[in-house]
Amino acid sequence: MSYGTPRHQVVLGGCVLAAFAAFAISLVIWMRADPRLLGTTRTLLARLPERSGLQIGDPVEIDGVRVGTVRSIRREVVGGAVSFLIRCEASSTAEPLQWLGPASRARARTANLLGDVVLSIAGDAEGRGWEEGRVIPGDASPSFDRVLADVEAATASVRSITAELESALGAKDASGLSRAEVVARAVERTTASLERFAAGAAPNGAGGLAELLSELATSAANLRQITEDVRTVTARVRTFFGPGN
The missing domain is CATH 2.40.30 (Elongation Factor Tu (Ef-tu); domain 3)
Structure with missing residues (x-):
């Protein structure tokens, strides 16, 4: 069986070699695209x-x-x-x-x-x-450490003012809780949320995490407002009873 002239045989052999080389190159590229095949x-x-x-x-x-x-x-x-x-x-x-x-x-x-x-x-x-x-942290992104520090500072401030209020004012509201106790419980809830967040119990997903950060920042602002309210009440009580009370 003849495959033509020697020239045709050389051309045919070259085509086979070229096809084999193309297949080998494609195989290497494919394997490198999925490195698991190369271990x-x-x-x-x-x-x-x-x-x-x-x-x-x-x-x-x-x-x-x-x-x-x-x-x-x-x-x-x-x-x-x-x-x-x-x-x-x-x-x-x-x-x-x-x-x-x-x-x-x-x-x-x-x-x-x-x-x-x-x-x-x-x-x-x-x-x-x-x-x-x-x-x-990103350039325009609030870092967790900064938010945590802000809320912790507000929490410490509220606790300090709460202690002053408890010593100066013992009045109860309709629920049987003093204003100081209400503030203290709010502080405890916020602190518990912070501890859970610091322990990694943040919601799954970027949206949930951003939402929690926003909520913590809002809590910090609310605590600062409560602190100012308590300071105002404490100042009025001290004014009413005199500086020595």
Whole structure:
């Protein structure tokens, strides 16, 4: 059986080789597009002192290259200290996993008011160590620490004024509670909400987190107003009874 002249055979052989080369190149590109086929997917771990608004599914970048997503967030309590273990599945065609070092950092972007959460990539599922993460607030975003500090300051102020009012005024309202007791209970509820939020019990989703931040900011404003009201009442009582009372 003949396949034509030697020239035709060379052309046919060249076409076969070209087709095989094209197939091989396509296969490599396809495999690199899904690095799991090459075994380059790795599990990266990080530990954060607070959840910081991080959600499952948030994209993870290493040195500016997207490599995967947050797969799980687990709350842990060790020795009374609360922390969050973040597990990320990372893979990339840009091969950043080939040269991960102590100076490299994984950035998990969040879609809420807290800005970006920076995760250390020194830890992985093979037992290497990790560093503690930190929060970088956005330029126009209120940070959790600032909101928390504002509300804590307002709470402390209200508690102080409440103590003064309790010592100066013992009148009861129709419900049998003094004004000071009403204020104290409101402060306790707000403080409990803050503690739950600080422990990572924020609602799922960026919208819920933003809503909670707004609610906490409103609570802080309300507490400041209550503080001013209590100061006014205390001043009137002292004026009525005299400076020595």
